[in-house]
Amino acid sequence: xxxxxxxxxxxxxxxxxxxxxxxxxxxxxxxxxxxxxxxxxxxxxxxxxxxxxxxxxxxxxxxxxxx
Numbered sequence: 001x002x003x004x005x006x007x008x009x010x011x012x013x014x015x016x017x018x019x020x021x022x023x024x025x026x027x028x029x030x031x032x033x034x035x036x037x038x039x040x041x042x043x044x045x046x047x048x049x050x051x052x053x054x055x056x057x058x059x060x061x062x063x064x065x066x067x
Contacts, residue, residue: 001039005053010035013060037063 013035017027041062042055 003052006056009053009056034063037066
């Protein structure tokens with residue numbers, strides 16, 4: 001997850017959750033969890049070495065389904 005743009009993906013997740021009405025603590029906890037889970041799913045599909053930030057974004061739906 002140390003690729004260019006992965007922090008931007010996390011920022012987008014957090015601001016999206018805040019815009020939906022989550023408070024700061026809820027947004028942070030849920031956002032970091034979803035980011036990590038989506039990253040794990042992307043790494044499993046593309047390999048940790050080959051994944052890019054967009055792959056994390058593509059796995060967010062699957063990460064939501066796991067919770």
